[in-house]
Amino acid sequence: MDNNKLVESFAEFAKSKNIDRPTVIRILEDVLRAVMLSKFGNSDNFDIIINLDKGDLQIWRFREVVADNATDGCAPDKIPLSEARKIEADFELGEELSEEMKISDFSRRVILTAKQMLVQKVRELEKESLYNKYEQLVGSLITAEVNQILSNEIILLDDESNELFLPKSQQIPKDQFKKGEYIRAVVSKVTINNAIPRVILSRTLPIFLEKLFENEIPEIQDGLIAIKKIVRDPGARAKVAVETFDDRIDPVGACVGIKGSRIHGIVKEVQYENIDIINYTDNLELYITRALSPACINRIEQSNDRISVYLDPNQVALAIGKGGQNIKLASRLIGKELDVYRDLSNHLEQHDIPLSEFNDTIEPWILEELHKVGLDSARSVLTLSRATLEQRIDLEQETIDEIYAILDQALNR
Incomplete structure (x- = not known):
């Protein structure tokens, strides 16, 4: 292989890897200098000239002519006078000898090593380029x-x-x-x-949902609407707090779109995750009220890092959500722990029976499911419609009818 063929073959290989010209030249020069260092013990006295446009490669070696008995006569950048005169008869001491080196002058093993080094350098560069690209x-x-x-x-x-x-x-x-x-x-x-x-x-990650919103909602792209915070239970439910810097824009309506046209594509992408879009506010009580939607809150009491939320008994299950999902996401959105309580302060407490007393008539696992969605008494169940209860827990209609009959009979008795 001659100099030009080496340059051409490497240039084509580098081009296939999308490596720019300056980098190709730098790699070629580094590899050739490594070969010179390996063969001659020094690469500083070599000039390497590469022209990718013409596929040219020139390697020049420079050595100073010294006396035959000079102590440094065997140094990589020196040549004894007698040897220099074998190349050209009129050389004198102190002159510089320049020789053009050809790839073909090297052994097959050295050429193969050079090609392997070139490929290795390109692979290292690919790894570095990949890391830098995706790190950004x-x-x-x-x-x-x-x-x-x-x-x-x-x-x-x-x-x-x-x-x-x-x-x-x-x-x-x-x-x-x-x-x-x-x-x-x-x-x-x-x-x-x-x-x-x-x-x-x-x-x-929440940022995945955020980026989907940025793609689908022009007002977010334009900076008219900002996403304050996103919390997710991936594939199940998410809460997105948004605010606007233009009073003429309804941030929630803009994100939903006419008949849900904008939010539909996002919901489909996240496998029909139930997305609650909430209008952000600095008013903590109002923010909590919006975060716990669709439940209606009566009053809120704050104590250190925990917040107590009081609701009518028939609203507790809505606030907690299936498997406690709604209350958990609301707590993460607010950044504080929310505790939900039944508010009986404005109501005459009616006769009620704890569900724990129905162990003999209702299966324990059913009682456990009811407890998970915030239902802990007979009346708290009966205040819900059968359709609502069916949405909250995974029970057959027959079983729900039987539960209602047992609880109603117990209360009336």
Whole structure:
């Protein structure tokens, strides 16, 4: 292989990897200097001239002519006078000898080593480039193609065929993807494993939902509406607090769109996650009221980092939500623990029976399910409609009718 062929073959390889010209030249020069250092013990007395446009490569070696008996006559940048005169008869002491080196002058092993070093340098550069690219994209929304589906993660490819990873823990529980499908996710982090960059994506982080809102809502893109905070139970429910800097804009209405036209695409992307959009306010009591919607609050009492919320008995289940989901998300949105209590201060307390007394007539697991949604007495259940109770807990209509009959009979008796 001659000098020009080496340059041409490497330039084509580097181009296929999207490496810029200055970097190609730098890599070539670094590798060639490493070869010279290995062969001659020094690379400082070499000039390497590379012209990618013409595919030219020139390597010049410079040595000072010294006396045959000089102590440094064997130094890499020196040449004895007798040897110099074998090259050109009229050389004198102190003159500089310049020789052009050819790749073909080196052994096959040295040439192969040089080619391997070039490939290795490019791979190292690819890794560095990949790390730097995605380190700057952390928190950004990207689209990638599903390449391989494993039990613990999905491997995706970006538009440059770089591998990206979506762990099972960062997938929405209802996510189902096929090979070749394009999916959206945010860049969560970039780690280094065995000197190899590993780009981790996520679809469960709050910022994923935030980026979807930014994409779909023009007022957010324009800075007219700001997202204050997002809390999520991925795939199940989310609460999004928004505010506007223009009094003429309804931030909640703008995010929802006419007949839900704007929010629909977002909800579909997150597997029909139930998204509550809340108008942010500095008024803590009003903010809590909005966060606990659809429940209606009677009064709020604050104590250190905990807040007590009092509601009518028939509103407690709404405030808590299925499996305590509503109260948990509201607490995270507010940033303080919320405790829900039945408010009997403005009502004459009616005769009631704790559900714990129905162990003999109602299955214990059913009583446990009722307790989870904030129902702890016979009357608290009967104040709800059958349809509402069916929405709150996973029971058959027959079972619900039987519960109502047992509780109603007990109270009347």
